[in-house]
Amino acid sequence: MDLAALRVRATTTFRTRRDQAKALVDRIPILGRLVNEFIRIEFIDRCMLIAAQGLLALIPMLVVLSAFLPHITGDAVRSFSDAAGVGHDGTQLIEGQVSADEVRTQTGLLGLVITIFSATSFARAIQRMYERIWEQPHVGGMSGARRCLLWLLGWMMTLQIAGALRRAFDGIGGLVGDGLALALQGLALSLIWWATSWVLLFGRVPWRSLAIGALLTGYLGVLYNRGSSLVMPPYVQANADQFGTLGVILAVSTWLIGFAAVMVGAALVGRIVSEDPTVTRLATSVWEATRRRQRSEVTTPAE
Template sequence: MPLLKSGTRKLAVPDWMRKHTPLLGRLLEQLAYVNVVDSATRLAAQAFLGAIPALFVIGAIAPDWVQEQLVSSIRTTMGLQDASLEQVRSVYSADGGAAVASSGAVGCLVTLASATACSRALQRTCERAWHQPKAKARLAAWRWVAWLSVWLAALLFQGPVQDAFGTGWVGGFLLAATSSILLWWWTQHLLLGARVPWLPLLPGAVLAGVGQQLLTLASRVYMPGAVERSLQEFGSLGSVFVLLSWLITMFVVITLAISVGYVVAHEPLPARWLRTPDGPPRPTS
């Protein structure tokens, strides 16, 4: 199956690379086609402007135990500590009724609805990585809401999952990586509208799940110092810069994983194991 559809501009890969390292050539063509950095930046922007405000709105009006779980999940996922963690706590410590009253019920609904922009951006990334035509909005709208709901629910329990419910960080890494793999496997299948079978989506899911957990481990080491320096230099605005940088990094990892997963799934040996279909993309159902 060709990497790029007819009429699509390809990256100029040298002939010697095509001859001696064909896999590398196909990877470079795929990454150039998907435009990893541009896609990741768009995803980060949509998450920052839509999904994260929705998370705060939900947390502000949720019961106390939900707020504590969200704070724990943010702390373990992003490695936030001290002043930056207190900023998150201060958002959730505000009275939920007052938060709704100040912003208005309509404003809260608009915030929650705008959060699906992240779902739509991720769908476009998956479709581009898998060379699928854009799905019709009326057929995909419920998938945007479903994806956002499941991921918000999954984030709620990231704290205990990352610690394997008290068994330690090794067990936590394995459990969190497994759950992330399953979530990214389901994410691709859902947002692609089931146009790609389950098995070919597995390599990308494994890369995304493991990559996400490695980023989480790195965040626990890097983020506390980075946030502290940014707070000292820029005040409360510094944490915004660090958060946006973290989101871009995370979505670079995810976009790379999904894009590389497509290439791996179409290599001869994995394609036989995964029963990857050959031929042009099927029409959108």
């Protein structure tokens, strides 16, 4: 094998691909900004941080709440389990290790309160993500903690709503039913993440600027959850067979990293697209055309 010739070919190929990438970025400036922004916000680190806080803070809170308030939080826990692909077998494996009675006895009411407040670290990680993307200073202290706690409780309620929506759409079959379910679930999640981004940013970014990111988060989140329902159950089962409860936890952590990537990527792309001059001009022209049509429809009958 001629190593020198191989090295020359590899170097030539790399330079050719690099020049092609630069030319593409020059033709489409939004791609260059997208790459730079992914580097600026430290995309991988941000995803790992949100996933870690979800694993260490959010999941223990769901377990404790399901032990103390099973009738109130049951849908939330099932929604999360179904989305992550844990399923019935994985849930039974975990419940076999820790029962609800043991959780209530060992945790107590004080431990319940501490667990809920500790889970606000998950909300703070999402808050910092939005602040980093939109280049806003961090709001901490009691004001930030109170806002994160209120958002976390509201998010738990939305998980309950998601469980109710899932049950409502279970009876609708066929292509039309699936399409309607996808559209409505994506719209509901988009509204939830729209409110989430505005709340955690303390209203410092206008609603209209957050709309595209919320839509991307909502609909990509629905697609991610549906794909997870197909891919994750066998993966969770294989991990559980090999590592037991630890395997389920590892599988959930993998799902959380993917979910965080969807969340961060959608929010960042939403900002870049909403601030792109071409998109802004197109949206402005569509808005003005719509208003002109409305005015013409109103004035025509009067004439």
